[in-house]
Amino acid sequence: MDVDPRQYENIVVNDNDIHNIVLSYLVHNCYKETVESFIACTGMKQPSNQLEDMEKRKRIFHFALDGNALKAIELTEQIAPDLLDKNKDLHFDLLSLHFVELVCSRKCTEALEFAQTKLTPFGQVQKYVEKLEDFMALLAYEEPEKSPMFHLLSLDYRQQVVDSLNRAILANANLPSYSTMEKLIQQTTVVRQHLNQELGKDGIVPFSLKDFLKC
Numbered sequence: 001m002d003v004d005p006r007q008y009e010n011i012v013v014n015d016n017d018i019h020n021i022v023l024s025y026l027v028h029n030c031y032k033e034t035v036e037s038f039i040a041c042t043g044m045k046q047p048s049n050q051l052e053d054m055e056k057r058k059r060i061f062h063f064a065l066d067g068n069a070l071k072a073i074e075l076t077e078q079i080a081p082d083l084l085d086k087n088k089d090l091h092f093d094l095l096s097l098h099f100v101e102l103v104c105s106r107k108c109t110e111a112l113e114f115a116q117t118k119l120t121p122f123g124q125v126q127k128y129v130e131k132l133e134d135f136m137a138l139l140a141y142e143e144p145e146k147s148p149m150f151h152l153l154s155l156d157y158r159q160q161v162v163d164s165l166n167r168a169i170l171a172n173a174n175l176p177s178y179s180t181m182e183k184l185i186q187q188t189t190v191v192r193q194h195l196n197q198e199l200g201k202d203g204i205v206p207f208s209l210k211d212f213l214k215c
Helices: 005-010 015-028 032-042 050-065 069-079 088-104 108-124 126-140 155-172 180-202
Strands: none
Touching: 015 032, 015 180, 032 050, 050 069, 050 155, 069 088, 069 155, 088 108, 088 126, 088 155, 108 126
């Protein structure tokens, strides 16, 4: 018999399934120490070869977030040699992090030289032209943090690039590029939104993930 999706609160979820979902999220985001503690507390089996993989990815992400994008690129090429050649968007984004770091350090001459040698070649492809213009425009401001392109200097932008890099490295290793938890949230959101459309005005309140997480 089909289960009424509106009665989701009555569905019993196995503890092992919950543990696997949590572990997937921790591994995906390279929380190595937390993974080890979680495995010890739950008695779960340690994921094969994943602790070493997490350590490698974690080092890459830390370099990218801490302003050493060139080192992040070097380490990425060691564990996934063809990745950045195949993923030009990601390669451009990583190079842009180094350019931004030079701009923030007020090394404008060095930033310009780097852009001319490493970023300008991307301008041969139309989709990169606008991005290049935005980055180059940062050089025109004495205080780039107050420019219209200030978001390119933000931690949010760095984190966005790092998240894309994480997914790309995992996909390159034939591993899921999204954690099980992320997939469940995506699927739940779609199902709840679909239910709302199906039931119309007399149905459930429009689903909001943000509101749901407050419950």
